[in-house]
Amino acid sequence: MKKWVPIATGLLAGFVAATISFADFSHSTKTAAIDSSTKSDAEKVYVPLGKKDDYYLFASGGHSGQLFVYGVPSMRQIRTVPIFSPDSATGYGYDKETKKMLGGYTWGDFHHPAISETNGDYNGKFLFATDVANSRAAVMDLKTFTTKDIIKVPNTSGPHCAAFVTQNTEYLFLPTRFSVPVGQKYEPLDNYSKKYRGVMSALTFDQKKEKLNIAYQVALPPWSYDLSDAGKKESGDWAVMSTYNTEEATTTMEINASQADRDYIVLFNWKELAKMVKEGKYEDVGGQKMIYPEKQKGGIYLVPVAKSPHGVDVTPDGKQFIASGKLAPSMTVFSFKKAFEAIKNKEFAGERNGIPVLQYKKVMEREVNPENALGPLHTQFDDKGMAYTTMFISSEIVKWNPKTGDVLDRVPVQYSPGHSVAAEGDTASPDGKYLIALNKLSKDTYLSVGPSHPESMQLIDISGKKMRVIDTVPANPEPHYAQMIKADKIHTINVYPKDPTNKDAVYKQSDTKIVRKGNEVHVYGIAMRSRFIFDSKAKRPDEINVNQGDHVFIHLTNIDFDEDITHGFAINQYDLDMEVQPGQTNTLEFTADKAGTFPLYCTNFCSALHQEMNGYFLVKPKQ
Amino acid sequence: MVNLNGKKLSVVSSLILACSAVFIGLSLFFPWWRLLLYAPQYPEGLNIIVYPNKLEGQIDIINGLNHYIGMANFDEKSFPELSYMSYLVGGLAVLTLLVGLLRRKSFLYMLIGLFLVGGLIGFFDLYHALHTFGTHLSLKAPIKIKPFVPPMVGENHFANFTTHSYLGKGAYFVVLAFILTLIPIWKDRK
Ligand SMILES: [Cu+2]
Numbered sequence: 128m129k130k131w132v133p134i135a136t137g138l139l140a141g142f143v144a145a146t147i148s149f150a151d152f153s154h155s156t157k158t159a160a161i162d163s164s165t166k167s168d169a170e171k172v173y174v175p176l177g178k179k180d181d182y183y184l185f186a187s188g189g190h191s192g193q194l195f196v197y198g199v200p201s202m203r204q205i206r207t208v209p210i211f212s213p214d215s216a217t218g219y220g221y222d223k224e225t226k227k228m229l230g231g232y233t234w235g236d237f238h239h240p241a242i243s244e245t246n247g248d249y250n251g252k253f254l255f256a257t258d259v260a261n262s263r264a265a266v267m268d269l270k271t272f273t274t275k276d277i278i279k280v281p282n283t284s285g286p287h288c289a290a291f292v293t294q295n296t297e298y299l300f301l302p303t304r305f306s307v308p309v310g311q312k313y314e315p316l317d318n319y320s321k322k323y324r325g326v327m328s329a330l331t332f333d334q335k336k337e338k339l340n341i342a343y344q345v346a347l348p349p350w351s352y353d354l355s356d357a358g359k360k361e362s363g364d365w366a367v368m369s370t371y372n373t374e375e376a377t378t379t380m381e382i383n384a385s386q387a388d389r390d391y392i393v394l395f396n397w398k399e400l401a402k403m404v405k406e407g408k409y410e411d412v413g414g415q416k417m418i419y420p421e422k423q424k425g426g427i428y429l430v431p432v433a434k435s436p437h438g439v440d441v442t443p444d445g446k447q448f449i450a451s452g453k454l455a456p457s458m459t460v461f462s463f464k465k466a467f468e469a470i471k472n473k474e475f476a477g478e479r480n481g482i483p484v485l486q487y488k489k490v491m492e493r494e495v496n497p498e499n500a501l502g503p504l505h506t507q508f509d510d511k512g513m514a515y516t517t518m519f520i521s522s523e524i525v526k527w528n529p530k531t532g533d534v535l536d537r538v539p540v541q542y543s544p545g546h547s548v549a550a551e552g553d554t555a556s557p558d559g560k561y562l563i564a565l566n567k568l569s570k571d572t573y574l575s576v577g578p579s580h581p582e583s584m585q586l587i588d589i590s591g592k593k594m595r596v597i598d599t600v601p602a603n604p605e606p607h608y609a610q611m612i613k614a615d616k617i618h619t620i621n622v623y624p625k626d627p628t629n630k631d632a633v634y635k636q637s638d639t640k641i642v643r644k645g646n647e648v649h650v651y652g653i654a655m656r657s658r659f660i661f662d663s664k665a666k667r668p669d670e671i672n673v674n675q676g677d678h679v680f681i682h683l684t685n686i687d688f689d690e691d692i693t694h695g696f697a698i699n700q701y702d703l704d705m706e707v708q709p710g711q712t713n714t715l716e717f718t719a720d721k722a723g724t725f726p727l728y729c730t731n732f733c734s735a736l737h738q739e740m741n742g743y744f745l746v747k748p749k750q
Numbered sequence: 751m752v753n754l755n756g757k758k759l760s761v762v763s764s765l766i767l768a769c770s771a772v773f774i775g776l777s778l779f780f781p782w783w784r785l786l787l788y789a790p791q792y793p794e795g796l797n798i799i800v801y802p803n804k805l806e807g808q809i810d811i812i813n814g815l816n817h818y819i820g821m822a823n824f825d826e827k828s829f830p831e832l833s834y835m836s837y838l839v840g841g842l843a844v845l846t847l848l849v850g851l852l853r854r855k856s857f858l859y860m861l862i863g864l865f866l867v868g869g870l871i872g873f874f875d876l877y878h879a880l881h882t883f884g885t886h887l888s889l890k891a892p893i894k895i896k897p898f899v900p901p902m903v904g905e906n907h908f909a910n911f912t913t914h915s916y917l918g919k920g921a922y923f924v925v926l927a928f929i930l931t932l933i934p935i936w937k938d939r940k
Contacts, residue, residue, distance in 0.1 A: 656814055689811045735818070736892055 168597040171588060174201040182550055182611045184563065185240045185254055186584070189605035192235035194256065194267065199550075199561055199611060202586055202600040210265050210274050211235020211258045218695065218705035219274070223680075223714040228277045236260035238287055238607040239354075242269075243332075247294040247359040247445070247555030251616030253332070255299050257289040264290060264301055264330055264339055270620050271708075275337040282309050282344060282415060283326040288352035294363045294555070298342065298397055302327040302368050306349035309412055316377040323349035326417075327368075329397065343404045343416040345427070347393065348480035349375055351384070354438045354505065359445030359555045362463040364398040367448045371435040373479070384435070385454060389487075391429040391479070392439055392450055394466060399426030421481025428470060429479055431487040432459055433494075438505030438546075442529055443512055443555055447492065449529060451503035451516060457496040458503050458516055460529050466490045495532045497525050504545060505608075507552035509589055510559035515552075517544035517564060524564055524587065526594060538594040540564040540585050541572055548609040549589065558613065562587045562594070565606045573601050582606060621690040623710030631682035632712040639663045641671065648673045648719075650681045654694035654707055654729065657736035659683075669742030675722040675749045684712040687733075695730030698744050706731060722748035759853040763934030767850030767858070770930035773923045774843035778802055778836055781918030783876065785900065787812065789910045798824075802835040802920065819909060820891025821883055831875060839924075842868065846931065858934060865928050876902055884908075 174180055180198030188195050192212030196205045212234045213220025220229045235258035243253040254267045262284050265277040280286065280301060287304030306323040308314040314322045324346040331342045355368035373390045376383030400418060403409065408423040409416040420427045433455035441448045450459045469475075469490060475483040502520030509515070514529045522543055526536040544566050550558035569583035581601035588595045626632055633639050633651045641662045642649045650671055652661035660668045661681075673679055685694050685707035696713075697704045700721065707713050728741035759767070778801075785798040797807030805826055813823045826832050842864070849857045877899075885897035893909065900906040906913045 656818075687811070687814055689808075689814065739892075 168588075168595070172200045172202060172586065172598045174198065174203075179614065181614055182561065183614055183617055184548070184609050184611050185242065186548075186565070186602065186606035186609035187237045187240050187256070188603065189238065189607055190234065190236045190260070191604060192237055192258070192260075194237065194240065194254070195602065195606060196272070197584075198614075199563070200586060200598070202584065202598050204602075206272060208267060208272050208274070210256050210267065211237055211261070211263060211277070215704050218713070221703060221715065222705040223716040225274070226716075228274065230263075230277065230279060232261050232263075234260065235263060239290055240608065240610050241290040241292050241299065242610050242612055243296045244292050244294055244554070245296070247363070249551060249554055249610070249612045249616060250296075251612060251618065252334070253296075254610075255290045255292065255332075257286045257301055259285045259287045259304060262286060262303075264299065264328075266332060266337065266339055268337060269617050271623075272619065276339050278330070278339040278341070280328050280330075280341060281413060282311070282324075282346075282417070283307070283328055284311060286328070288327075288355050288368050291355050291357050291366065293357045293366070293397060294359055296332065298401075299330040299332060299339070300327060300355065300357075300366060300397070301330060302347070302352035302355055302393075304351050304353065306351070309346065309417070319349055319377045320375045325350050325352055327352065329400070341415060343400065343409060343418060344412070345395075345400065345418045345420065346412075347420065347427075348373070348482070350390075352393070353436070356439055356441045356448065356553065358441055358448075358463065359443065362441065362445040362448075365394060365396050365463065367430075367439045367441065368393045369432070369436040369439040369450060371453075388434055389431040390434050390436060391484070392432050392436070392448070392461070393427065393482075394430055394485075395427045397426075424481075427482055428466070429482050429484045430461060430466065430490050431476075431484065433457060437503075438516075440506040440508075440514075440553065442514070443508050443557055445555065447529055449506050449514060449516075451505060453502060453504060453519075456501050456503070457494045458506065458514075458527075459494050460492045460532070461490050462492045465492070493532045495527055495529075495534070497527065497534045497537070500525050500537070505547060507547050507549035507562060508557045509549060509552070509562075510557050515547060515549060515562055515589070515594075517547045519543050519545065519567075522566075524562065524594060526589070536592065536594050538587060538596060540566055540587075540596065541583065541599070542566055542568040542570060546606075546608040548611050550611045551613065552611065560588075560590050561611065562589045563609065563611070565602075565609060567605075569601060572599060621709070622688050623708060623712075625688075625710065626712070629712055631714055632684045633682070634684060634686055636660050636663050636686075639668070641665075646674070646676060647678045648680065650679070650683075652681065652683050653686045654683055654696065654740075655686050656692065656734040657729075657740040659696075659727070659729070659740065659742050661742070667742070670745065671727070671742070672745045672747070673719045674747045675719060677719045677746075679715075679717055679719050681715045682712060683707050683714070685709055692733055693731045694733050694740070696727065697730045698727045699725045701725060701744070704730060719744075719746045722746045757855050759850075759855060759858065759934050760938050763938055764850045764853050766930050766933050766937075767846055770927040771843045771847035771850065773927040773930065774839060774846060777920035777923035777927070778839055780920035780923060781806070782920040782924075783902070784916045784918050786914045786916070788912045788914075791910075799918070801832075802839050803832050805829070805832070818891065818893045819895050820888030820893075822886065822888075824883060829879070838868070846927070855935075855938070858931065862928075862931055862935075865931060869924075869928070873902070 182199035184197035184199050186195040194208040209219040219225045237256050241255040242249040256265045262280050268275045283303045284307040285305035286301035288302035306325040308322045327345045329342045331340050350370045351372040353369045358365035370391045372384035409418050432450045433452045435454045436450040437453040438451040448461050469485045476486045500518045504517045504519050506514050506516045516525050523539045527534045544564040547564045549562040550560045564585045566583040569580045582605045586598040588597045639660045650661050688710050693708050705713050725744040727744045781799045783800040787796045799806040849861045881899050884899045898908050
């Protein structure tokens with residue numbers, strides 16, 4: 128009868144105990160409500176000491192050739208990562224490995240970063256970059272925030288329409304802005320239509336070896352390819368890219384490439400292309416597998432679109448793609464489903480350059496034309512599938528519903544936004560919360576630094592119905608596009624682990640040595656707080672002696688396996704500089720062509736006795 | 751039987767001694783002593799964790815910092831004890847078990863004596879190490895500080911460091927084992 132009393136008491140006691148030990152009495156639910164309603168703009172972006180930002184922002188550095196890393200919402204710049212340009216601050220392009228990777232180029236033009244994906248979502252492992260200036264692609268490891276590989280892509284020149292990855296990072300595509308003759312041979316511009324091609328490259332990435340590789344190329348017509356996006360979910364095997372200059376103009380492009388009423392969205396199925404390559408349906412062009420769409424048919428289609436579009440963006444559900452007019456004041460929403468049907472039924476409106484053209488009306492779902500919104504460039508999405516399009520000419524962001532075409536909100540930005548980036552805003556599951564307008568002009572916004580003004584990034588709160596600009600920060604030239612990823616997806620290392628297979632590494636002071644082989648001198652040294660040891664048995668362990676003309680290798684290991692203790696290494700007058708991060712081994716290779724006495728020192732402030740961290744590099748003159 | 755009661759331990763006492771042996775054995779797998787150092791740049795703390803047979807923690811980092819004040823490197827080589835400590839402790843566990851099996855009170859007294867002597871030597875050894883490292887600072891050290899001896903248990907300050915010393919689980923197991931060896935004396939008292 129009264130058995131339930133002890134049972135109930137027991138349960139109650141258990142419950143109380145559980146509440147006491149597990150319940151979170153912090154006011155987390157309350158603060159979430161406060162966030163969007165009562166917090167001031169300053170409070171929304173303030174991240175106090177001890178707290179960290181919610182998102183990483185990876186902004187391309189344009190013709191700086193670098194990547195800019197910011198925290199969001201604080202908008203604090205955390206790091207500049209050199210990718211296509213040398214950087215003396217990190218020794219990038221000076222040490223043996225990175226010098227070789229840069230291949231003699233002194234700059235690059237990085238436009239569109241692409242984070243590696245799993246199932247259409249960022250996985251936080253790698254970031255890909257492309258160089259419009261010198262036709263290269265690069266990959267950065269997000270464990271170390273360092274560039275791991277750079278590949279030069281032949282037959283193509285200016286992969287602006289890149290990079291985008293397929294939904295499981297099967298391929299990284301590099302369509303190009305400029306057309307050139309295959310092999311980039313000399314060819315008069317009069318032969319443009321016949322001999323020039325806008326070659327798109329499909330790259331694969333070996334995650335283990337951290338190496339990029341060209342899988343195949345497609346000799347697309349000699350048009351300019353501007354922006355692109357990979358399909359998602361039901362459109363996951365497909366990708367879209369925008370074109371302009373289908374006029375095939377060769378001069379004064381501003382006028383001549385803006386004549387045709389319609390350009391195209393190129394719609395292609397990358398699985399079909401891969402299959403064609405597998406079946407040998409390609410031509411060998413200087414060692415590259417080249418698909419010529421007019422000969423090896425299939426997998427590529429053209430969708431007519433209002434002239435000279437800029438962005439083309441796939442909705443998070445993978446059902447639609449949106450082309451932004453740039454010169455036409457509208458966004459056009461296309462349906463993948465309709466396109467697939469038209470392709471299946473072969474409802475083509477003829478061909479262009481040997482590629483089937485789909486009927487505009489058959490694929491188009493709606494045209495959205497917000498009043499006086501001019502120069503739509505690029506679209507991002509929030510967690511509810513709403514679209515945010517930058518208006519370059521009318522300097523605003525327009526929020527609208529791609530399913531209905533309803534315009535929901537507009538907010539002015541200062542000024543002339545190119546791209547914008549929302550939190551995971553081009554993935555299969557955007558986060559909402561934040562959008563950043565990447566503005567090209569800042570004019571009156573900041574303290575003047577002379578005639579050239581910085582670029583400007585504006586953080587916009589998109590969590591409510593109304594968008595609200597909550598912060599404005601300057602940026603170096605020049606973020607074209609950025610991606611914003613949840614901070615907890617990035618897993619960095621703090622210290623390089625010991626690598627027993629690295630023959631250049633020395634982890635014990637007593638193992639340091641200087642070895643001479645003919646006119647080659649190999650220094651196996653260490654850096655530690657606060658000294659260099661090149662040969663622990665020498666009278667002066669921090670002295671390097673060579674003969675003029677010697678080929679010198681300085682292998683240096685930072686044996687401070689301690690977070691944030693980075694050392695640098697520089698030789699005065701020798702234009703040499705490198706960095707060794709905690710636990711890292713790095714090599715400088717050079718010829719000691721100048722005789723004399725050259726101090727060497729640690730460039731990266733490491734300790735109280737950093738100033739004492741130096742030695743001498745002595746070069747004995749030739750007799 | 752009755753006659754022997756005065757000199758022989760009861761079965762319960764024997765079990766208690768077996769327990770004691772187990773705790774001694776167990777202590778080999780846990781740290782005996784730990785020094786935790788904090789500095790402004792190391793809010794997360796740096797550890798020296800001493801097991802009977804090894805050192806753990808951020809020893810390399812601590813050595814790297816210690817050379818500034820001229821402190822000798824400590825590593826497993828500078829503590830020969832680490833190479834044989836575990837045999838001594840293991841031996842003690844076996845002895846304790848044997849005493850439990852033989853159930854002779856006189857053996858128990860000897861065991862307790864051994865415990866006390868061993869414990870004293872252990873404490874002295876640790877003190878000696880702390881004293882040696884803290885007071886034999888190189889005269890050529892870039893940063894000169896007053897010689898110091900960190901306490902075996904408690905807080906200390908030197909340079910930019912605050913140190914906390916603790917006994918580890920292993921040490922507590924040994925203390926517990928020692929207490930367990932005392933219980934039979936009280937339990938089987940006349
Ligand atoms: Cu240094």
